[in-house]
Amino acid sequence: MIILDSILNSKFLPTLKVCISLKYSIGNRFSLSRLLFVVLRRSIYPSMRKLLLLAPVLFVLSCKSTAEKEENKKLNKLAEEYVRLGLTIGQYDGDFVDAYYGPDSLKPKQEAADDFPKDSLLASANELMNDLRSLAHTTTVDSNKIRANWMCDQLLAFSRRVRIYSEEYESFDEESKALFGVVAPVYDEDYFKSSIAELDSILPGKGNVNDRFQKLANKFAIPKDKLEPVMNAAIAEARKRTKSHYQLPANESFTLELVTKKPWSGYNWYKGNYKSLIQINTDNKIFIDRAIDVGSHESYPGHHVYNMLLEKNLYHDRGWVELSLYPLFSPQSLIAEGSANYGVELAFPGNDKVKFTKSVLLPLAGLDTAGVDTYFKALAIKGKLNYARNEAARGLINETMSRGKAISWLKKYCLMNDETAEKSIDFIRKYRSYVINYNYGQDLIKSYVEQNGGTAQTPNKRWDAFGKLLSEEVTPASLVKTK
Ligand SMILES: [Zn+2]
Numbered sequence: 001m002i003i004l005d006s007i008l009n010s011k012f013l014p015t016l017k018v019c020i021s022l023k024y025s026i027g028n029r030f031s032l033s034r035l036l037f038v039v040l041r042r043s044i045y046p047s048m049r050k051l052l053l054l055a056p057v058l059f060v061l062s063c064k065s066t067a068e069k070e071e072n073k074k075l076n077k078l079a080e081e082y083v084r085l086g087l088t089i090g091q092y093d094g095d096f097v098d099a100y101y102g103p104d105s106l107k108p109k110q111e112a113a114d115d116f117p118k119d120s121l122l123a124s125a126n127e128l129m130n131d132l133r134s135l136a137h138t139t140t141v142d143s144n145k146i147r148a149n150w151m152c153d154q155l156l157a158f159s160r161r162v163r164i165y166s167e168e169y170e171s172f173d174e175e176s177k178a179l180f181g182v183v184a185p186v187y188d189e190d191y192f193k194s195s196i197a198e199l200d201s202i203l204p205g206k207g208n209v210n211d212r213f214q215k216l217a218n219k220f221a222i223p224k225d226k227l228e229p230v231m232n233a234a235i236a237e238a239r240k241r242t243k244s245h246y247q248l249p250a251n252e253s254f255t256l257e258l259v260t261k262k263p264w265s266g267y268n269w270y271k272g273n274y275k276s277l278i279q280i281n282t283d284n285k286i287f288i289d290r291a292i293d294v295g296s297h298e299s300y301p302g303h304h305v306y307n308m309l310l311e312k313n314l315y316h317d318r319g320w321v322e323l324s325l326y327p328l329f330s331p332q333s334l335i336a337e338g339s340a341n342y343g344v345e346l347a348f349p350g351n352d353k354v355k356f357t358k359s360v361l362l363p364l365a366g367l368d369t370a371g372v373d374t375y376f377k378a379l380a381i382k383g384k385l386n387y388a389r390n391e392a393a394r395g396l397i398n399e400t401m402s403r404g405k406a407i408s409w410l411k412k413y414c415l416m417n418d419e420t421a422e423k424s425i426d427f428i429r430k431y432r433s434y435v436i437n438y439n440y441g442q443d444l445i446k447s448y449v450e451q452n453g454g455t456a457q458t459p460n461k462r463w464d465a466f467g468k469l470l471s472e473e474v475t476p477a478s479l480v481k482t483k
Contacts, residue, residue: 068141075144078131079322080106082151085124086325089158092116093165095328095430099307101272102315102324118166125159143318150473151322153181157330164329164432172394176433181331181476182444184436186394187387192413195384199415202377213382213415216375219367220288226365227286231256233364234295235278237356241347242300245463249274249312254304258282263426266294268303270326272311276304284419288372289353289379291361296347301463302340306470313471320473333434334476338441339469342449346466349456386439388413393428393435444479445469 083106090097091112129152136148160170160178169175173183196209203212222230235256242248252274262281269277278298280286296302307326314320326332348356354376358369392409395401401409403425410421428435448469454462 071135071139071141071144075135075147076319076321078128078135079147079151079320081124081128082155082322083325084108085121085128085155085158086327089121089162089165089327093161096161096165097325098328098333099270099272099326100324101270101311102321106321106324116166118162121162122159125155125162129155146473147320147322150475153475153477154322154327154330154332157181158327161327161329169397172397172433175397176436179329179331179433180334180437180441182334182436182440182480184387184390184440187391189413192385192388195381196413198381199378202374202381204371204374210411210415210417213378214417216371216378217287218285219371220362220375221285222288222291222365222367224282227258227280227282228256230288230291230361230365231280231294233360234291234356235299236295237360238292238295238300238347242305245460246301246305246309246467248305249308252304252308254278254299256280263423263430265290265423266298268298268307270303270307272324274308274311276307278304284423288357288361288365288367289376292348292353292357293344296344297340300343301347301466301470302343303336305343306336306339309467309471314473323473329434331476334437334441334444335469335474335479336441337434337437338443338445339466341438341442342445342466345446346462349459382415385414389424389428389435390439392424393433396425396428397432444476448479 083100083102087097087100087106088108090100091108132148132152132155136145136152139145139148157179160175163169164175170178177183199213200209203209203216205212205215235254254276255278257277257279259279259281260283262279262283265281265284265286267279267281269279271277276299278294280294298304310323315323326336344353354373357376358372362369362372389410392401392406392414395409396403396406406425406428407421410416410424411418414421414424416424445466449462449465452461452465452468454465456462
């Protein structure tokens with residue numbers, strides 16, 4: 001509009017007026033561009049020609065950018081509603097909001113009601129989804145389409161979680177599809193038996209595979225008074241490795257805390273402004289490999305880095321307010337847990353885990369290195385058994401497995417000891433189908449990185465593809481497509 005005003009206010013106006021009268025006198029046979037062409041030919045100001053030739057294009061662009069601005073405004077409003085709704089659900093469901101660092105103005109103004117407002121929460125989620133779907137359908141701006149579709153997927157999870165909170169359940173697969181956007185593959189007992197046979201062939205001693213694994217693992221339990229220095233050393237190394245590939249915000253930092261009486265073994269609480277609180281549960285014995293896991297999974301390049309990249313690139317740089325809320329039971333968790341698990345291999349590829357454990361962590365913990373190569377080999381095979389926990393969760397949620405059967409399954413196929421199996425059942429009871437995010441999520445992330453040229457032979461490409469993935473709104477469906 002500014003461009004047209006400047007033309008109409010110029011000395012050129014009289015000629016333009018003549019032409020406009022001409023257009024009206026001969027009807028609509030002349031288009032606007034034809035009209036301007038006539039104006040140009042009659043013009044006594046040739047220097048204006050360039051500007052006028054561009055005028056129709058600029059006019060269209062100007063209208064387009066006005067429409068885009070309106071659409072962005074509308075999308076930002078919907079994003080604010082999305083955050084408000086998530087925070088309102090979090091007033092009731094204490095596990096729903098994992099992190100929020102957005103403006104206080106989006107926090108609920110009222111105290112939580114006595115009764116859980118299931119119906120009104122579901123209605124709000126539906127209304128928002130409809131608005132976002134229609135925007136996604138009509139927009140011509142790629143980033144707006146991505147945002148709208150991403151929020152729709154997240155909202156579908158909000159609705160499912162609201163129903164779960166109201167004790168309205170579906171099957172394990174239906175639940176994981178709605179909450180995390182995917183259905184994890186099912187593996188039968190034979191699949192796990194082959195990994196157990198593999199372990200049988202490498203573990204020292206004779207007899208029950210789990211007992212032999214526990215005996216080996218116990219050599220690498222970190223003494224309680226050494227936990228903090230060992231964890232800090234592992235995190236420092238993971239941070240150094242990550243920083244050699246990514247430029248992290250200058251003020252980023254984390255605090256490490258040892259806690260007890262939790263259903264999980266470690267947790268990253270992202271506080272915003274590039275700060276994380278990392279908690280390690282010391283209820284059970286903590287083995288040396290867990291230090292590397294905490295170093296990478298909870299912090300670098302895992303949860304801490306993922307949250308920072310989203311905050312920096314999308315929330316601060318692009319103003320996408322929806323990212324300031326991290327709802328735990330949502331597709332975002334598939335990306336978060338999958339990338340955090342994949343990040344361990346990224347930061348400590350190949351034999352690096354063993355090398356670093358031998359040269360730094362075991363001496364710090366005052367433990368001997370004998371048997372550590374076999375231990376890490378066994379852990380790699382045990383990693384494949386991670387899918388067995390999904391089957392225990394599937395059985396418990398679909399009520400096809402009793403608690404007792406699930407415990408013996410976890411001990412047999414996940415090589416858990418009594419205390420970790422009990423803890424795992426507590427975890428499944430609380431987080432339900434969330435367990436698929438760790439293994440299936442990791443496989444999907446790995447496959448995405450490989451599809452983008454990142455392999456063990458091309459480590460830089462691996463870091464690049466991974467960093468890109470952590471800096472965007474990615475839907476699980478798009479990852480399944482690339483697999
Ligand atoms: Zn995690």
